[in-house]
Amino acid sequence: MIRKTIFAGFGGQGVLMMGYIYAHAVMNEGYHVTYLPSYGVEVRGGTANCTVAVSDEEIASPIASEPDYLVVMNKPSLYTYQNRLAPQGSIFLNSSIIDTKPTRKDVNIHDVPVGEMAGRLGNPRVQNIVMMGSFIKKTGLITPESFLKGLKQILGEKKKSAMEINRKAFAAGYNLEI
Template sequence: MLIKTIFSGFGGQGVIMMGYLLATAGMYEEKHVTCLPSYGAEVRGGTANCTVVISTEEIASPVASEPEYAVLMNNPSLFCYQNQVQSGGTIFLNSSMIESRPIRGDLEIYEIPVNDLAKQLPGNKVSNIIMLGAFIKKTGVVSFDTMTQALKETFGHKNPTVFKSNKAALLLGYDYLE
């Protein structure tokens, strides 16, 4: 198994955190993992992306050329990465912010209105975790329980409320897609 994923959006949308959490969960499942974050010069509001490669074998390169999956949180990310996804690959799009749709017909597309869904939860800053829940549901790259463990290790020590809201967001995204 070799899974390549790119997460992309504006700085501040949590795409780096999505990559970090996926990589952490992959390590908890004793898989080989690389995580390569990239920030624009602006940090908040600029472009940010994170490539994650997860494998049962050693990984030769952290570069995710022709990823199987793209998780796209804004319009510029769609325009930038839709043509890099391999034929037959999958795009998860934030339909709350992305007005355009992929022009390629050889991709599976999941439209998740994560910003709208986030309004159902306290704090409203969990759209990235909602998207991550939908992503792990459809890909099966890591289990829900393992991702919950990664969330707890990352957020649990800060404030129990932060962990609880992120766990609720993960479940909301996971349950959103059938």
């Protein structure tokens, strides 16, 4: 089994953080995992992406030429990556700001209005965690508890207070019917 996911969006949307927490969580469950960020001249407002590969055996390449899952937080990322997605793969789409439909017809599309949902929670910064709630539910590879444990490890002791809002954001995404 190998599952590759590309997370992509604007710099500042927490795209790398999504992948890094996910990688951490699957590591805790004993999988082989690689996390590879884009490391070019990205700046806030520019584009950012990362690839997470999860497998029950050694991972040859951390690059996804044909990812199983695509998490897109902005429109340019949808255009860039949708054609790479494996047939029957899944796109998780930030429907709050992506106003077009994917052209691919052979894949599953999950619209997640992360902007509105994070807005209702009173903190636009947790949009990425809302998205991860839906992602973890639909992909089913790890439990929500594992993800939250990974999140806690990444946030660390210093940001304990941030945990509560992130937990709510994750639950909102997890419980969303998509």
